[in-house]
Amino acid sequence: MKNFEPEIVAFCCHYCAYTAADMAGSKRLSYPPNVKIIRVPCTGKVDALHMMRAFEKGADGVYVAGCLEGDCHFKNGNTRAGQRVAYVQKILEDLGIEPQRLEMIMMSAGMGERFARTAFEFTEKIRELGPCPVKPIKK
Amino acid sequence: MITAEQKPLEEIIAYIEPYDRIFLVGCNECVTVCAAGGRKEVGLLASALRLNSMKQGKTIEIKEITLERQCDPEYVEELASDINRTDAVLSMACGCGVQTLAGRYKEMPIFPAVNTLFMGASESQGIWAERCxxxxxxxxxxxxxxxxxxxxxxxxxxxxxxxxxxxxxxxxxxxxxxxxxxxxxxxxxxxxxxxxxxxxxxxxxxxxxxxxxxxxxxxxxx
Amino acid sequence: MKTESKLERILASGNLAVTSECGPPRGARPEKVREKAALLKDHVDAVNVTDNQTAMVRMSSWAAGVIIKQMGMDPILQMVTRDRNRLAMQSDIIGAYSLGINTMLCLSGDHPKFGDHATAKSVYDLDSVQLVRMVQKMRDEGKFQGGADIDCPPKMFVGAASNPFAEPFDLRVSRLAKKIKAGADFVQTQCIFNLDKFEKFMEMVCDRGLNEKVYLLAGITPMKSAGMAKYMKNKVPGMDVPDEVIKRLEGVSKAEQPEEGIKIAVESIQRLKEVKGVHGFHIMAIEWEEKVPQIVEKAGLFPRPAVENL
Structure with missing residues (x-):
């Protein structure tokens, strides 16, 4: 699996991670093109089903990037997202899919470097895990 | 309300293993309120079952339907026109709903996807306790x-x-x-x-x- | 006399009664019952035979009771409502009575969770108060719980348990009153270590005149060690072990602790003998039955009165 390029979906909160991604861009910090960003108004808006669907559509890894503890623009959307991530991790585990393929990550809007580093680290982690055992069947 | 919890995925998967086309039928009443078998849970379980079949390299066709009230013949009738397009029905309602389906669609295998637990009340968000x-x-x-x-x-x-x-x-x-x-x-x-x-x-x-x-x-x- | 129970006769005569307890074996060895009961033979008036205690399966209470009866002793049939419905309980009561058992203790029983059959369905068709009521009705009205006549009703001397230390404390006297109202003739209490609190309880019992309506046997358990005292304090629900008791046991060497434990038990009996409303003692020496005779002797409760002479 030398040429494996993982597909990563990152649900990024508009108030933190998405802005951090923007900052990474303006600082010319590169991050892997594997990471496809989906902007959400708050990670609290990311339903368990969205995470599952990402895997159904062929993602090898998914992460939800929300605000730092206590900094949620909507009070506690990030903590609730964290609980949902844990719930979906359990479903993945029951299905024999490595739960590490899904993660909750927290950062603030000013952390452009952290955004870029997280994207690298997560991509590398998934690269090591290899392709997700679930892949859409091509007809 | 009547409370329920989803069965272990392994058990559900074993029930539907022989079938290619599944109706996954939720209920809009009690099991929706206790987050065990409403529209949302139907979506999640369908997704998990699809992931599972992909993992096996198979395709499964899951139709997601959530009835207004699965313990009521009137609403269960809604499945009649399409029932011949499935091989089995997986119900996310309480035992009353499962049996109403089984009573109406006598030729169709019907399986429960939840364990019906007790009559309870919500103590706070996400917590239900037996009361009756x-x-x-x-x-x-x-x-x-x-x-x-x-x-x-x-x-x-x-x-x-x-x-x-x-x-x-x-x-x-x-x-x-x-x-x-x-x-x-x-x-x-x-x-x-x-x-x-x-x-x-x-x-x-x-x-x-x-x-x-x-x-x-x-x-x-x- | 309501019954032929030896315990009833001793209590009615005004003597302090002494009972103890014998847990049937976890298997079909009648000699195990005999060995345990023989240790108590001359020193107690009657022996409680536990019914699947702590929700562990044991030889049935009535069968072990019959073995004890055959030794010329008087068993007290314990019956918990956890394992049997009202049909099964009534048939066992009739059966036990027809084999010579005339005294029983009505309990609800420990939850199956604590035993070795945690997956069992508990029955609880009746609770302990309703069981008392049923046994009394069988005796006094000659009727089954369902209302039909009994051909030769079992005449049981009916006992109940009381825990003066369980919470809520202010309910405990009311609960005793309720058991008496249901038909309890005698009551055996939970192990008493906190004598001050027990005396307060007895004051409340006497204030309501309940001491006139029921015979109360105070529960006594000798502690084998400071470790046992701590275990009972912290791990056994509804048990009140004051720190002084633990300190006193810790104050002597490990080898002397059993003797100290017995000393405490004897002193407790001597103090409680003077408490109004106490009609006797129920000595529960847990897996230590061989010590019962010396406790009875040291407490001045020996020899036991002969019933023929009452």
Missing amino acids: RGCGDCLLGITGGICPVARCSKSLFNGPCGGTCSGKCEISPEVDCAWCLIWERLKALGMEKRYEELMEAKDWRPSGGGGPRKIVRKDLVL
Whole structure:
């Protein structure tokens, strides 16, 4: 699996991670093109089903990037997202899919470097895990 | 409401393993409120089952349907026109819903995807607790609004056993002693004298001891 | 006399009664019952035979009771409502009575969670108060719980348990009153270590005149060690072991602790003998039955009165 390029979906909160991604861009910090960003108004808006669907559509890894503890623009959307991530991790585990393929990550809007580093680290982690055992069947 | 919890995925997967086309049928009532078998849970389970079949390199066709009320023949009828387009039905309703489907679609394999648990109330977001056993002869009027049948681990009728500890049941410090609650409440109501009235041996017939129960309302029967 | 129970006769004569307890074996060895009971033979008036205690399966209470009866002793049939419905309980009561058992103790029983059959369905068709009521009705009205006549009703001397230390404390006297109202003739209490609290309880019992309506046997358990005292304090629900008791046991060497434990038990009996409303003692020496005779002797409760002479 030398040429494996993982597909990563990152649900990024508009108030933190998405802005951090923007900052990474303006600082010319590169991050892997594997990471496809989906902007959400708050990670609290990311339903368990969205995470599952990402895997159904062929993602090898998914992460939800929300605000730092206590900094949620909507009070506690990030903590609730964290609980949902844990719930979906359990479903993945029951299905024999490595739960590490899904993660909750927290950062603030000013952390452009952290955004870029997280994207690298997560991509590398998934690269090591290899392709997700679930892949859409091509007809 | 009637509470339920999803069965382990492994068990559900084993039920539907032989089939290629599945109707996954939720219910908009109790199991929606307790987040076990409403539209959202139907979507999640369908997704998990699809992921599972992809993992096996198979394709499965899952149709997601959430009925208004699965324990009501009127709503269950909605499946009639399409039922021949599936090989099996997986129900996310309580046992009443599963049986209504099985009664209506006699040729169709119907499997439960949830374990029906108890009649309970929501204590707070995400937490439900047993409150009623449907014993058919409500005592709440004399026990201060707290049910010893459902909430005492031994369903004692005449007071707490000797195992009460700091207001908690002997089976677990997480469980309130129902009789401590009743006693406190009777005292608050100035009704503690009532405690000493003997509660005679219960007639369990209305509770199911007389066989399966049924209500017939002549004024409503068509 | 309501019954032919030896315990009833001793209590009615005004003597302090002494009972103890014998847990049937976890298997079909009658000699185990005999060995345990023989240790108590001359020193107690009657022996409680436990019914699947702590929700562990044991030889049935009535069968072990019959073995004890055959030794010329008087068993007290314990019956918990956890394992049997009202039909099964009534048939066992009739059966036990027809084999010569005339005294019983009505209990709800420990929850199955604590035993070795945690997956069992507990029955609880009746609770302990309703069981008392049923046995009394069988005896005094000659009727089954369902209302039909009994051909030769069992005449049981009916006992109940009382835990003066369980919470809520202010309910405990009411609960005793309720058991008496249901038909309890005698009451055996939970092990008493906190004598001050027990005396307060007895004051409340006497204030309501309940001491006139029921025979109360105070529960006594000798502690084998400070470790056992701590275990009972912290792990056994509804048990009140004051720190002084633990300190006193810790104050002597480990080898002397059993003797100290017995000393405490004897002193407790001597103090409680003077308490109004106490009609006797129920000595529960847990897996230590061989010590019962010396406790009875040291407490001045020996020899036991012969019933023929009452």
